[in-house]
Amino acid sequence: MSEVLTERDLRTLMAVVEEGRQDEPTDGLPWAVLDELAGLIRCDAVTFTEGDLVHHRALFDQNYEEGQRWFDPPNPFSADMWTNFTNFLPFRHGGCAGNQVGVVRWSDFYSLRELREQPLFAEYFGPLGCRYSVGLSLPTSPGRHRKISLWRDTGSDFNERDRLVLRLLQPHLYDVLLDARRRQQRVPKLSPREWEVLQLADQGRSNADIARELFISVATVRKHLEHIYDRTGERTRASAAALMMPHFAATRTARSSTGE
Missing domain, CATH: 3.30.450.40 (GAF domain)
Incomplete structure (x- = not known):
């Protein structure tokens, strides 16, 4: 039943x-x-x-x-x-x-x-x-x-x-x-798109490269990076990636489990 x-x-x-x-x-x-x-x-x-x-x-x-x-x-x-x-x-x-x-x-x-x-x-x-x-x-x-x-x-x-x-x-x-x-661990929460931008930035991609990869404008890439800096308290992509990327796998698993 x-x-x-x-x-x-x-x-x-x-x-x-x-x-x-x-x-x-x-x-x-x-x-x-x-x-x-x-x-x-x-x-x-x-x-x-x-x-x-x-x-x-x-x-x-x-x-x-x-x-x-x-x-x-x-x-x-x-x-x-x-x-x-x-x-x-x-x-x-x-x-x-x-x-x-x-x-x-x-x-x-x-x-x-x-x-x-x-x-x-x-x-x-x-x-x-x-x-x-x-x-x-x-x-x-x-x-x-x-x-x-x-x-x-x-x-x-x-x-x-x-x-x-x-x-x-x-x-x-x-x-x-x-x-x-x-x-x-005081790890800030990023949106799925912000994680994508940060992951590509961590790979050494330029803003133009990231924009082409994600089919968004360079201005939008800059805006996402600004949000990342605000949420992490970091001022460079290298320092933000150093703080956040060790937690990337865990957050991706969490989003997959909830269908995000």
Whole structure:
């Protein structure tokens, strides 16, 4: 049966994104995102984690539970813990093992009885009181994983409406994450056209060359450069490019994910 979201659901979806854009950046997601997700989808806790799959370690673990917020310190996995993670099907098929990016529940792979027999659940999640989980993976570089997880200790499992909500939010949450990290690094936001002009300027193209490449006038190129200088606080194309171009790939990915 097809799931349908209510008007209230859609307004709350927009609130998750807007609150995230306005909230202070953190090393993970803005806290408002986790707060709003807990209100949009009933859960006992929300976590956002990043890990290094090559060196078998957690890079950070951001937690929201009953209004409490905290980061757990980075830590390496023991050999046994890593084996248990890699043998846990939601981990292997939910993007954490680098296979895909998606939204998966524990119950997509295990019944409750089968779940209790999994070493990872028996030794780690079970003692924490976790009963149900749904995870949303976000894009990241090869050899890494990046995942938002929602947890329930009691009641019923996450349903298809919850999965649909997370799927709709996925590209926007990724954009919020990149935007927060740019703001945390105090990287100004440029328009897509300004990025094109700056990229060509960084390649040593003259204003006339850039104008021909982009089918715009030389005066328009100058105007774009003036905007870039105003937003970056730099006065030359070389210094503006030195500040901004290290962030070009991340901003291009963000625009692609949101269809800009």
